Amino acid sequence: MNIISKILAGQLCCLALAALSSLPLAAAPRDNVIKVGALFSVTGPAAFLGAPEAKTAQMIADKINAAGGVDGRKIQLIIKDTAGSPEKTVSFARQLIEEERVLAIIGPSTSGETMQIKNLCEENQTLLISCAAAEVIVKPVAKYVFKTAQNDSAAIAWIYRHMRDKNISRIAILTSNDGFGVAGKKQLEDAAKAAGLEIVANEVYDKQATDLTDILTKVKSAAGVQAVVNWSIVPAQSIVAKNMRQLGMNIPLYQSHGFGNRKYVEQAGVAAEGILFPASRLLVAHELPDSHPQKAVLTAYLKDYETQFKEEASAFGGYAHDALMLVIEGVRRAQSTDPAKVRDALEKLKNFVGVTGTFSFSPMDHGGLGLDAFEMLTVKDGKFTIYKP
Amino acid sequence: MDADHLALQYLLSGITKGSIYAVVAIGFNLIYSATGVLNFAQGEFVMLGGMVAVTLAAFVPLPVAVTGAVLLVTIVGCALELVFFRRLRRHSVLHLVIITIGLSIVIQEAALHIWDEKVRSLPYFTGNEASSIQLAGASISPQVLWVLGTVGLAVLALHLFLRRTLTGQAMRACSAQPEAAMLAGINLNNMRTLAFGLSAGLGALAGCVISPITMTHYEMGAPLAIKGFAAAILGGLGNPTAALVGGLLVGILEAASVSVLPAAYNDVTAFAVLLAVLFIRPHGLWGKPAGESVREH
Numbered sequence: 150m151n152i153i154s155k156i157l158a159g160q161l162c163c164l165a166l167a168a169l170s171s172l173p174l175a176a177a178p179r180d181n182v183i184k185v186g187a188l189f190s191v192t193g194p195a196a197f198l199g200a201p202e203a204k205t206a207q208m209i210a211d212k213i214n215a216a217g218g219v220d221g222r223k224i225q226l227i228i229k230d231t232a233g234s235p236e237k238t239v240s241f242a243r244q245l246i247e248e249e250r251v252l253a254i255i256g257p258s259t260s261g262e263t264m265q266i267k268n269l270c271e272e273n274q275t276l277l278i279s280c281a282a283a284e285v286i287v288k289p290v291a292k293y294v295f296k297t298a299q300n301d302s303a304a305i306a307w308i309y310r311h312m313r314d315k316n317i318s319r320i321a322i323l324t325s326n327d328g329f330g331v332a333g334k335k336q337l338e339d340a341a342k343a344a345g346l347e348i349v350a351n352e353v354y355d356k357q358a359t360d361l362t363d364i365l366t367k368v369k370s371a372a373g374v375q376a377v378v379n380w381s382i383v384p385a386q387s388i389v390a391k392n393m394r395q396l397g398m399n400i401p402l403y404q405s406h407g408f409g410n411r412k413y414v415e416q417a418g419v420a421a422e423g424i425l426f427p428a429s430r431l432l433v434a435h436e437l438p439d440s441h442p443q444k445a446v447l448t449a450y451l452k453d454y455e456t457q458f459k460e461e462a463s464a465f466g467g468y469a470h471d472a473l474m475l476v477i478e479g480v481r482r483a484q485s486t487d488p489a490k491v492r493d494a495l496e497k498l499k500n501f502v503g504v505t506g507t508f509s510f511s512p513m514d515h516g517g518l519g520l521d522a523f524e525m526l527t528v529k530d531g532k533f534t535i536y537k538p
Numbered sequence: 539m540d541a542d543h544l545a546l547q548y549l550l551s552g553i554t555k556g557s558i559y560a561v562v563a564i565g566f567n568l569i570y571s572a573t574g575v576l577n578f579a580q581g582e583f584v585m586l587g588g589m590v591a592v593t594l595a596a597f598v599p600l601p602v603a604v605t606g607a608v609l610l611v612t613i614v615g616c617a618l619e620l621v622f623f624r625r626l627r628r629h630s631v632l633h634l635v636i637i638t639i640g641l642s643i644v645i646q647e648a649a650l651h652i653w654d655e656k657v658r659s660l661p662y663f664t665g666n667e668a669s670s671i672q673l674a675g676a677s678i679s680p681q682v683l684w685v686l687g688t689v690g691l692a693v694l695a696l697h698l699f700l701r702r703t704l705t706g707q708a709m710r711a712c713s714a715q716p717e718a719a720m721l722a723g724i725n726l727n728n729m730r731t732l733a734f735g736l737s738a739g740l741g742a743l744a745g746c747v748i749s750p751i752t753m754t755h756y757e758m759g760a761p762l763a764i765k766g767f768a769a770a771i772l773g774g775l776g777n778p779t780a781a782l783v784g785g786l787l788v789g790i791l792e793a794a795s796v797s798v799l800p801a802a803y804n805d806v807t808a809f810a811v812l813l814a815v816l817f818i819r820p821h822g823l824w825g826k827p828a829g830e831s832v833r834e835h
Contacts, residue, residue, distance in 0.1 A: 353802040357761050359752030362551040363796040384657040394668035395679040418667035
C-alpha cells in the first residue's frame with residue numbers, strides 16, 4: 150500500500166466513524182447534559198485572571214454534579230486554555246461551537262479575546278457569558294452575549310463621586326502603558342470633564358516601571374493638585390504608594406479595582422494605608438451584615454475556594470462563578486437546554502445574586518450590574534476594609 | 539517646592555535608577571573584557587539575587603540572606619561559564635552572544651517554575667515603605683542611600699581588586715594580551731570563569747539592595763539588561779569606570795526627560811542621546827577605538 154492510499158483509507162475510516170457517531174448525537178441534541186465551554190487564559194500574561202476563573206468554574210461544576218446536577222442534568226464543562234491569545238481563542242471557540250456543540254461559552258478572561266468571538270457566538274446562536282470588563286462587549290447589545298464583570302466606568306464613577314464629596318477638584322492621573330491603563334486613561338479623561346474635575350497632571354508610565362519618584366516629583370510640583378488617581382493592574386500600584394510617601398506627599402491616592410489583590414498591599418506595606426479604591430465586596434465579605442443579600446453567596450464561595458485551593462480567592466474567580474451560575478439559572482428557568490430559550494430566560498432574569506453583584510438583565514442591558522456592584526474600600530492596618538467617611 | 543529643590547529631587551531619582559544600570563553595565567564589561575562576549579543574561583543575575591535573597595530571608599537574618607544570595611548566584615555564574623562557554627569556546631563570538639540570549643530566557647522560565655509569577659521583595663534595610671530622609675530640601679527613601687552606598691563600595695572594591703591584587707592584574711592581563719598572559723602562566727579559562735562569577739555576584743548584590751524599592755519578579759531582568767547595555771555602550775565597552783558614569787548618565791537623562799516631557803518619552807530621550815553619542819563617538823564616550831586594545835580595563 151503506498152502512502153496516498155493509506156491516507157485515503159484512513160480518511161475513509163474517519164468519515165465512516167464520523168457518520169456513525171453523529172447519528173446518536175443528532176438524535177439526542179444537547180438535552181440530558183448541560184454542555185458548557187470555558188475559555189480562560191490559564192497561562193500567559195493574563196494568568197492572574199484565567200487561573201482562578203478556571204479553578205472556580207471546575208469547582209462549581211464538580212460540586213453541582215456531585216449533588217445530582219441541575220434538575221437531573223449533569224454539567225459537562227470543557228475548559229480550554231487560551232493563554233491570552235486571541236487567535237487561540239477564536240479556534241477554540243469554533244471547536245466548542247461546531248464540534249462540541251456547547252450550549253454556552255463562559256469567558257474569555259480578557260476584553261480583547263471576547264471581542265474576537267462576540268460575532269462568532271452571535272451568528273451561531275451560542276450563549277457567550279464573558280468574564281471581561283469592557284463595555285463594548287455588551288454595547289451594542291448582541292442577543293446571545295452577556296458579561297459578568299463590572300464596567301470600568303462604574304469604578305471611575307465611584308472614584309469621582311468620592312472626590313466630589315471631599316471637595317477635591319484638581320487631580321493627577323497616572324496610568325500604565327498596557328491595555329488596561331490606556332483604556333482607563335481615556336475614560337478617566339472623558340469622565341473628569343463631566344464630573345467638573347480638572348486634570349493638572351496626566352502621566353503614562355511603563356508597565357514594567359520599577360521606580361516612579363521622578364514622575365511623582367512632577368505631580369508634586371503641579372500647582373494645587375489635591376489627589377492622585379493611579380490606573381493600572383501592574384506591580385507599579387505598590388510603587389506609586391511607596392514613592393508618594395517617601396516624597397512626603399500626603400494627598401489621597403485612589404487606585405482602580407485592579408488594586409484588589411492583597412499581594413499589592415503587602416508589597417506597599419505601611420505606605421498602603423489609606424489608599425482608596427472601588428472593588429468587589431468579595432474582599433470584605435466578613436464585614437458585611439448578615440442581612441446583606443450577597444453575604445451568603447460570598448461566604449459560601451470564599452469557603453469553598455479557599456478550602457479546596459489553599460489560596461486567597463480573588464474578584465476574578467467571582468466573574469467565572471457568576472458566569473457559570475447564570476448559565477445554570479437560565480437552564481433552570483427555561484426548563485430546557487435550547488440556547489434560544491435559555492437566552493430568553495436570562496434576559497428576563499432580575500435580582501440574581503452573584504459574587505460580583507446583583508444582576509438584573511433586560512433586552513437593553515446584558516451587563517446586568519449597577520454602580521452598587523462596587524464598594525469603596527480602603528486599607529487599614531494592612532487589610533482591606535469598607536471605607537467609612 | 540522651589541526650582542532648586544525640584545532639580546535636586548529629579549537628580550536623586552536619576553542617580554538611583556542610574557546606579558542600578560551602572561552595576562549591570564559593569565557586569566557587561568567584566569565578561570566582555572575577559573571573553574569578548576556580551577552577556578545578555580546579565581539582568582537575570584540581578585533577578586536571581588533578589589529572588590534567592592527573598593527566599594532565604596524567610597529563614598535567616600537579612601544580612602545572611604543577602605550574603606547567601608550573592609554567593610549562590612556567583613556559583614551560578616561560574617557554572618554557566620564552565621558548562622556552556624568553556625565548551626563552546628571554538629564557536630564565534632556572535633554564536634556565544636546568541637547563547638546568552640537563550641540562557642536569559644531559560645533562566646527566566648526556570649525562575650517562573652521555581653518561584654512563581656508573583657511579585658515579592660525584601661524588607662527595607664532601614665525604616666519602612668513610608669520613611670524618608672530630608673536632604674537639602676529633597677526627600678529620599680533611606681533605601682536609596684543603601685543602594686548608592688553598596689554600589690559605590692562594590693565598584694571601589696572591584697577597582698582595587700583589578701588594580702592591586704595579583705589575581706586582578708592577571709585578569710586584566712588576559713583581556714589585554716591573552717597570548718602573552720598564557721605564556722606567563724596565567725590560566726585563561728579560570729580567569730574567564732572568575733569574570734562570570736564576579737559579574738554574577740555583583741548583579742546579585744544589586745538585585746538585593748534594589749529589591750525593597752523596585753520589587754523582584756521573574757521578568758525584571760530583561761529590561762535591566764537593555765538599559766545596562768545602553769549604559770555600557772554609552773560609556774564605552776571595556777572600561778568599568780566609564781560604565782559607571784554611563785549608567786548614571788542614562789538614569790539622570792531619564793529623570794531629566796520626565797521633568798520636561800511626558801513620562802512616556804523617557805526611554806525615547808535616553809536612547810536618542812545614546813544614538814547621538816554613537817554617531818559622534820562610535821566607541822562610546824570613554825571607549826578606545828577598536829584595534830587599540832579595546833579590552834584593556
